[in-house]
Amino acid sequence: MRALPGVLLCVVLIPILSYPREEKMLLQTSEQTALPWTKSSSEKMVKVIVAKYGEGQRARAERGLRQISEFWKTEDGDAAAFEAFAAANFAGDQATLDTMFERFQALIEQMNGHMHEINREFRQQADLEAGPILPFDEVFAGYDPAAHIIDDFFDNKLAFVVLLNFPLTNLQERLTDGPKWTRRQWAEVRLAEMFSKRVPASVNLEVARASSEADGYISQYNIWMYHVLDENGQRLFAPKLRLLSHWNLRDEIKADYADRAHGLAKQQAIQQVMERIVTQTIPQAVVNNPAVDWSPWSNEVKPAAEKDSDTAVPGERPITNAAEPATRYAMLSLTYKAVKRVDPYSPTAPTLIARRFDEDREIPEQRVRAMLEEVLTSPLVPQIAKLIEARLGRPLEPFDIWYDGFRARGTYTEAQLDAIVAKRYPTAEAYRKDIPNILIKLGFTPEKAQYLAAHIAVDPARGSGHAMGAAMRGEKAHLRTRVEPTGMNYKGFNIAVHEMGHNIEQTFSLNEVDYTLLAGVPNTAFTEALAMVLQGHDLEVLGLAAPDAKSEALKTLNDFWATYEISGVALVDMDVWHWMYNHPDHTPQQLRDATVGIAKDIWNKYYAPVFGKKDVVVLAVYSHMIDSILYLPDYPIGHLIGFQIEEQMKKAGAIGPEFERMTKMGDVTPDLWMINATGKPVGAEALLEATKQALAEVQR
Ligand SMILES: [Zn+2]
DSSP states (O other), X not given: OOOOGGGOOOSSOOGGGOHHHHTOOOOSSOOSOOOTTHHHHHHHHHHHHHHHHOGGGXXXXXXXXXXXXXXXXXXXXXXXXXXXXXXXXXXXXXXXXXXXXXXXXXXXXXXXXXXXXXXXXXXXXHHBSSSOOOHHHHHHXXXXXXXXXXXXXXXXXXXXXXXXHSOOXXXXXXXXXXXXXXXXXXXXXXXXXXXXXXXXXXXXXXXXXXXXXXXXXXXXXXXXXXXXXXXXXXXXXOTTOEEETTHHHHHHHHHGGGOTTTHHHHHHHHHHHHHHHHHTOSBGGGTTOXXXXXXXXXXXXXXXXXOOOTTOOTTSSOOOOOBOOSHHHHHHHHHHHHHHTTGGGOTTSOSHHHIIIIIIIOSOHHHHHHHHHHHHTOTHHHHHHHHHHHHHTSOOOGGGGGOOTTSGGGGSOHHHHHHHHHHHOSXXXXXXXXXXXXXXXXXXXXXXXXXXXXTEEEEEBSXXXXXXXXXXXXXXXXXXXXXXXXXXXXXXXXXXXXXXXXXXXXXXXXXXXXXXXXXXXXXXXHHHXXXXXXXXXXXXXXXXXXXXXXXXXXXXXXXXXXXXXXXXXXXXXXXXXXXXXXXXXXXXXXXXXXXXXXXXXXXXXXXXXXXXXXXXXXXXXXXXXXXXXXXXXXXXXXXXXXXXXXXXXXXXXXXXXXXXXXXXXXXXXXXXXXXXXXXXXXXXXXXXXXXXXXXXXXXO
């Protein structure tokens, strides 16, 4: 079932209600063997229905009876019950079918909306910066009130009502026939998909629990940077700087390009920290602990010589350099084992990998892989690498996959930006109040800006921030943003603008779409792309950027380089999942070794020729790999899509109205959505062509 668009999250993806995405659809050739008597009962009931409603209903009757036969179990009733059910619940005329469709649509929206409300409230303590998380809070956070819904709907036979009357489709049909369908037909297709799998609630609950545990592990994985020492034992970073892996670590590398004096040393230290995390040679004692000093080179751990945090409790944890015992990979393995239990109930997409690509993304894996490789092997890569070297005045280092100097903001130091942002947004409330002004600057009309602001609540996030949409009309989308006691910093602001992009998409695609069964976007790459379009204009919101041709070209090069970086990260994620499926009985240590090997292989193939250094593992540092279940490919796809969307907005001359027009399309196939939005299907061509032109512009 996929009618829970409101719970799309990013940055911290919390797949609590992700099982609906898991079970989006089933191809028609189910392996579930129908009970033997259903064949004769179905034939009998087709005759009864045709006699009652006419020959025109024969095809629908045959389809409906075939569909319910595939899912009917002995405990659902005998042949007489099956026949009575079909006779009573087949909508044999258009008026009855319309009524059935409308009521299901309305009630499912209510169900999704309220379930999502419970879920959001139960996760409050885990998600928001609201004091310590007690053990029972984690139980609340891990509880999924919707876990039993599909079971319940099969038990009370509402699922069979849908399957008797509305069509299940496969990806091929949606790709080939979808463009000819009416909006109502699309909505019916999405309605039927809700019940395309009959996964036991216990299995769904296990997926939710594993996700929650992995998420908890990741959300506490801070590195206290004042206590990270360089090779000479010197401190490089400011007191109290606490960086959440990997987001804040990566973003600190980006910010350090503006620090002419110490930036390089800081970046090298962070790369070393990242390698320690990936290889799990990081001492357990340094994770989220300001009570120890640590050299990521020698790996020596000592009691902190200086105190910078009140949360540091000396002696609370043993001070040794014993490595973290592959916990990172134990978490990933736990998630793998949980989602694997869904496989037997998903005969036509029998792996998580297939479900992610064929069902969630609705773009086949091979096509995604080809798009990523098109970027990674582009002849533009070495040209841009040369340009970066020239701009840096030194040979590339591996962390330069996060080179950030193409952006106009490279002219401001992080400290300057922090000061500007902190002054403007001392609290989350100050940001909330400014949302209408921000939106007007982004090209929304004052009316739409007010409308959107009224649909967005702002909460202080415990992690780096995320967006949590509503799942029924009348409810608000939630923007979770991290605000330090000294005010919002630039990183927090940049993420907040991104998350607000999600909230806007969530608001339009729920409240303005013609059928709530079509609420949402085709897949998470689209919501990421739309969010990134807004995030890319964050400096304009601060009144800092003057987008001339040169800076536009720089932005394009920045997008290309980011796509190049994240394409490799996505391939690592994909290959690790294939490895887990090929080695189902792996230990966390074996998974660690395999991941390190895969990260090196991808690096050596696509990056080493450009960077001149082999066997780098930083591509595997992304936290999403651990807690977000093969989500990372959505980011590069998002960049490609984002580029197509941005080009369209440029053509149209404004972000606001185009954002609204595009997102009202709702949840159809990616290509169909993109053709409506821009006239062309999803692809890398637009990015590569624009990058070529941008390179020429910059070198002019
Ligand atoms: Zn996002």
